[in-house]
Amino acid sequence: MKNHMLAVHRPARRRASLAPGGRRSIAGLAALLLLGTVAGVSATAPRSGDVLTHTDPVSQQQMAPGQIEIVSLYPDDAPDSRNLALTNAEFSAKFPGSTAILNFPGGQLADSITNRWLAGDPPEVNYGFFHGTPQAWDYAAAGQLYDLTAAMSEPLDGYGDATWMDSILPGIRGFTTYPADGKAYAVPRELQTYQFFYNKKLFSANGISVPTTWDEFLAACATLKAAGIEPLAVSGPTQPYTDIYYSYLLARMADPVAVQAALDGKARFKDVPGALDAATELERLLKEGYFQSGFEGTDFTAAQMSFLQGKQAMMLMGSWLFGEMKDSIPVGFDSGIFSFPVVDGGHGDPNAVIGGVVMQQVAAQSKRPELGAEWLRLQAAKASQDRRTVDLGYLSAYDGAAVPAGFDSTVADLQAGGRLILEDWGGYAAVSITQAQRDAYGLPISALFLGQSSAAEMVDAIDTGLARFWDLP
Amino acid sequence: MLARQRRRLVLPFLAPAATIYGIFLLWPTLQAFVTAFTDWKGVTLDKSFNGLGNFEHLARDPLFFKTLGTTVALVLVGGVILFPLALTLAFATSERIRGRHLFRFVVLAPLAVSVVAAAVLWKFVYDPNLGLLNGVLRAVGLRDLSMPWLGQPETALIAIAIVIVWQNVGIFVVFLSAAIANVPSDLKEAAQIDGGSALQVFRHVTFPLIWEVTRILMILWIVSGLQEFVFVWAMTKGGPLNSTETVGIFVYMTAFQGKAWAYATAAGVVMFLLMVAISLFFYRVTRRDVVQY
Numbered sequence: 157m158k159n160h161m162l163a164v165h166r167p168a169r170r171r172a173s174l175a176p177g178g179r180r181s182i183a184g185l186a187a188l189l190l191l192g193t194v195a196g197v198s199a200t201a202p203r204s205g206d207v208l209t210h211t212d213p214v215s216q217q218q219m220a221p222g223q224i225e226i227v228s229l230y231p232d233d234a235p236d237s238r239n240l241a242l243t244n245a246e247f248s249a250k251f252p253g254s255t256a257i258l259n260f261p262g263g264q265l266a267d268s269i270t271n272r273w274l275a276g277d278p279p280e281v282n283y284g285f286f287h288g289t290p291q292a293w294d295y296a297a298a299g300q301l302y303d304l305t306a307a308m309s310e311p312l313d314g315y316g317d318a319t320w321m322d323s324i325l326p327g328i329r330g331f332t333t334y335p336a337d338g339k340a341y342a343v344p345r346e347l348q349t350y351q352f353f354y355n356k357k358l359f360s361a362n363g364i365s366v367p368t369t370w371d372e373f374l375a376a377c378a379t380l381k382a383a384g385i386e387p388l389a390v391s392g393p394t395q396p397y398t399d400i401y402y403s404y405l406l407a408r409m410a411d412p413v414a415v416q417a418a419l420d421g422k423a424r425f426k427d428v429p430g431a432l433d434a435a436t437e438l439e440r441l442l443k444e445g446y447f448q449s450g451f452e453g454t455d456f457t458a459a460q461m462s463f464l465q466g467k468q469a470m471m472l473m474g475s476w477l478f479g480e481m482k483d484s485i486p487v488g489f490d491s492g493i494f495s496f497p498v499v500d501g502g503h504g505d506p507n508a509v510i511g512g513v514v515m516q517q518v519a520a521q522s523k524r525p526e527l528g529a530e531w532l533r534l535q536a537a538k539a540s541q542d543r544r545t546v547d548l549g550y551l552s553a554y555d556g557a558a559v560p561a562g563f564d565s566t567v568a569d570l571q572a573g574g575r576l577i578l579e580d581w582g583g584y585a586a587v588s589i590t591q592a593q594r595d596a597y598g599l600p601i602s603a604l605f606l607g608q609s610s611a612a613e614m615v616d617a618i619d620t621g622l623a624r625f626w627d628l629p
Numbered sequence: 630m631l632a633r634q635r636r637r638l639v640l641p642f643l644a645p646a647a648t649i650y651g652i653f654l655l656w657p658t659l660q661a662f663v664t665a666f667t668d669w670k671g672v673t674l675d676k677s678f679n680g681l682g683n684f685e686h687l688a689r690d691p692l693f694f695k696t697l698g699t700t701v702a703l704v705l706v707g708g709v710i711l712f713p714l715a716l717t718l719a720f721a722t723s724e725r726i727r728g729r730h731l732f733r734f735v736v737l738a739p740l741a742v743s744v745v746a747a748a749v750l751w752k753f754v755y756d757p758n759l760g761l762l763n764g765v766l767r768a769v770g771l772r773d774l775s776m777p778w779l780g781q782p783e784t785a786l787i788a789i790a791i792v793i794v795w796q797n798v799g800i801f802v803v804f805l806s807a808a809i810a811n812v813p814s815d816l817k818e819a820a821q822i823d824g825g826s827a828l829q830v831f832r833h834v835t836f837p838l839i840w841e842v843t844r845i846l847m848i849l850w851i852v853s854g855l856q857e858f859v860f861v862w863a864m865t866k867g868g869p870l871n872s873t874e875t876v877g878i879f880v881y882m883t884a885f886q887g888k889a890w891a892y893a894t895a896a897g898v899v900m901f902l903l904m905v906a907i908s909l910f911f912y913r914v915t916r917r918d919v920v921q922y
Contacts, residue, residue, distance in 0.1 A: 267885055274674065294672040294888065392780050393868050450757025452869065453780025458756055467758075590887040591879075592692060595871070602870055606781065 221253030224527045225279035227269055228258040229514075235482045235548055242543065243535050256531055273300065278519035280528030285517045286342040287331060295517075296334040301341040302518035302525040307533065308332070308340050314538020315556050323536070325567075327576045328553045331513050342515040343532050344553035346544065348474045349511035349566050349576075350400050356490040358385055358469040366492065370408070370437065370499040377446040380469045387446040389468035391456035395598045398605045400472060401441070403510050405434035407577055409502035416577075419597065421626030426619035430503050435611035437499070439604060452606055464489055472496070474511070475563065479548035493562035507569050510577045513553060596621030664894045671890035683895035693896060695871060696879040697903075699786065703875060704854035707790040711850065712843070715798050719805035720831055737799040744796065748863030751792045755779050755864075779865055782872035789873055793860050801846055808842035809835060837917075844915045848908050855904050876900050 226244070230236045237258060244256040259279055261268045272278050273285070273295075285295045295301055308320040315323040324332065324344060332340045354366070359376075362383050367373040377387040391397045406415050410430030418425040425431060441447065448454065448468050463471040464485055471477075478485065498506040516535075518528040534540060541557035544550045549560045551567070559567045570576060600617035603609040609617065622628070665683055667676035687693050722733050739747065754761045755778040763775035778788040812835050820830045836843075858877030861867060867874030867882070876896065884893035 270671070270885065274671065294670065298673045300672070392777070393865060395868070448758075450763075450777045450780070453755065453757045453777025455752060455756070458759060462758065590889065591882050595692075599870060602868070606869060608782075608870070 221251060222524050222527065223255050223257060224281070224522075224524050224531060226256050226258050226281040226528075226531060227266075227279050227283055228260045229283060231260050232258070235479065236544070236550075239540075239543055239548065243531070243540055246534050246540075247531050250534065251527065251530065254527055273519065273521070276521050278522050280518055280522040280524055281531055282517050282519055283345075283514065285519075286334070287513075287515055293334060293336070296339075296341050297336065300520050302520045302522075302529060304332075304340045304343065304518065304529055304532075307529045308343070312533065312536055312538075312554075314541075315554070318555075320533065320536060323554050323556065325553055325555050325570045327570045328513055331515060342517045343536060345514045345516045345535070346476075347511065347513055347551040347553040347570075347576075348476055349509050349551060349563070350404070350472060350474055351496065351563075351566065352470050352472050352494050353463070353477060353491050354470045354494065355463075355466055355468075356492050358466065359492075366494045367497050368494070370497045373497045374440070376470075377441070377444065381444070381446060386448045386468045387470055388441070389448050389459050389463035389471040390451050391454050391459040392452040392602075392605060393454070394456040395594075395602060397456060397459075397473070399598050399601050400510060402434060402438050402601050403577070404472075404496040405437050405499070406431065406504065407508040407510060408496070408499040408504040408506060409434045409437070410504050412505050412508060412577060419622065421622065421628060424619055424628065425622050426615055431618075432612060432615050433502075435604070435614050438601075439611040439614075442605060442607070447605075475549075475551045475560075475566075478560075479544075479550045482548065495565060508577050509566055509569060513576070590625075592621075593625050596625050661894050662898060664891050665898045666895075667891045669891040669894075670888050671884065672888065676891070679891065683892045684899070686892060687895055687899060692871070692874075693876075693879060696874045696876045699871075699873065700855055700857065700875040700877075703786060703790055703793075703857055703873075704851055706787060707793055707854055708847070708850055710790060711794045711798060711801065712847065714794065715801035715805055715846075716836075716843075718798065718802045719809055720835075722802065723806055723809045733802075736802050739796045740799045742796070744859045745863055747792065747796050748860050751788075751795075752779065752864050755788055780869055782870050785865055785869060785873045789860055789864055792864070793854075793857065796860075801850075804842060804846055805839065808839040812838045840917060844912070847915070848911055851911060852904055852908060855900065855907070 226240065228237055228240055237260070240258055244258070247256045248254060259269075269279065269282060273282075286292055286301055310320060311317060312320040312323045320343075321329060321332070321340065325347070328344050328347065331344065332342050334341055358364075358380065359366070362379055362385070364376045364379055365372075367376050380387040390401075406412075410428050410433075414423065414428045415431070417423045418428050418431075448459070448462065451459070454462070460471070460473065460477065460481055461484065462468060463473075464481060466486075466489070478491075495509075516532060518525045518532065522528060536554065538554070538557055541552040541554050545552050545558040545560050551560065551563055552558070555571055597618055600609065600614040600621065603617065604611065604614045664676065666679055666681070668679040668682070669676040718736055722729050722736070726732075742750070753759065757763055757775070757777040757780065760778075762778065766772065766775040776784065778784050816834050816838075817830050820834045825833065856877055857875050858881065861873050861875050861878055862881070865873045867878040880893045880896050880900070883896065884890045887893075
């Protein structure tokens, strides 16, 4: 009899599959996968040398039709987006076969857009990649911005014979150009200025005239407080909105050139004449209790709504207030505007305006930068600018565009070449600024607002913070 | 030979998961470790080797150490609130009480709310003038206790910790309830027969038997807490006065606002190593003999 060897089929066990030979196989597979991943990602990653440069203007007939992407600062149902849609329609009419689509990534210089720039797939029209401050020149230095110089040397619709560049308000033109090569890489979308909005009904009910001096302003606050009305709405947690009080007082009471030098690390902040006086005046507002109750924890949207609902009489806010809150303003709300008061005896600039300029750029690596530039030209045209100012109450950076009610003196100052000081003295408006630099100026001001320091301590803290950041002796 | 055939069968099934793991976890982690040793600014893809420069800078950065302290404080405060609460709720829902299903629903409901929606909701609750919390306090005569919860350094971090606990307690209750349910009832009955109260039975019988699950949950809490970003960003952005700024916020602002991507990555690497070290340390010191039944 033969012995039949029975094949014993043992059930597969985990340990068997992870026997030394199995473990090596798995490790080998994982290593292969990793190497393949590395190779694949490296092969498809864009190289910094692959930057397209377009310096010659292309005529309408030469431009290939296609779709371009416009980054929007507002969601689809916002009033501003509806205005942008009109510009898109004009674009499609002017360039048959071409369309412009809006992309709302959640804000300026949004992470998703920044990542697309890194990946070499940026939208055509963007925000935040170039500005007039040195901290905002990185992308120009890297050659990633489309040169708009030639386009801006051509006339612009609605401004007569003036070129696109010359149509921009004199005080704003500097923000379009990169000093290192003298080329234009950005155009202003809108001008933003900070001023006081006030509730006309509350003013007239308490016999208050629009204040033009700091003493008149303090008297108005005292009158309102005595009548049981909170004088000033402010958002405490939103740093720029508290900083702006001190920034304006500095502009009025100290030489702006000296202040900017100190903030840029060329001098000590505590040595700027008027810096402590300005802090003392801000401290006075806080000690008198002129700011809304609970401002420390009030979000800026809630603060704006509180002002619009008539709970406070005044609000130092950007010119976008009514455009942004257009759909939320109660019927019958009557507001006026006045500039930050002049401080008698101050050594600063009584006409300085603190604000910002929202700049737009075209990405050189985008698929159709020439069409992006033409879309910007349509937006800069007087018809488009007037739509934004008249319909939405925004300020235009273009000389000759319509001026929203109340802003005539502001625009007149800038038409005459008046100084536009960037909000937070260039800190907040910059594209790239370290937190340490921003905190050096803003954090001590927040500490004063929260009652955690005095005016003198605030100035010392700003000085110390800036000295540490700039490594001053 | 049979084993080799089985491996040939198993490995292709592992390949998709390994590929995804490699692409989305291993590769970015390796990239991060490499980037931390460069001077990358995030404008172009050019990177130059920077040695230990970023780590040396971190060692001298007072803000980084402040955020580290804030992050650890958030984990500790949140943990002190979360675990007693979760254990109590798990214990309560494991008992046959009337309405326990509704009670479980109430505890689990916050999990269905997205993190951002929860943060915005609680931001409104904490609003000093319009918020529900101060409104209730004023209505019951406790006006003096109403305050700007997110607007003062003394209360902002605890306020955020409460929100994080509110959103996450449900999942912890689920795990602990399951662990409690697995404790043999005869052990508890024996303890009760011996005269133990409900609390004593929980403390001396149930809790030791669920300790392993609790320990793992604590480690998960530590790891997720050290990475906290969304709630802080949505509610305070690290303010007031950087009092709620976690390392996650520090890394984000350094990278996306300061454009110091390599420096931010170095901070992330340090945080990763700290998390591993803290987790291993915690795992070691909380180890006990496993009670088997």
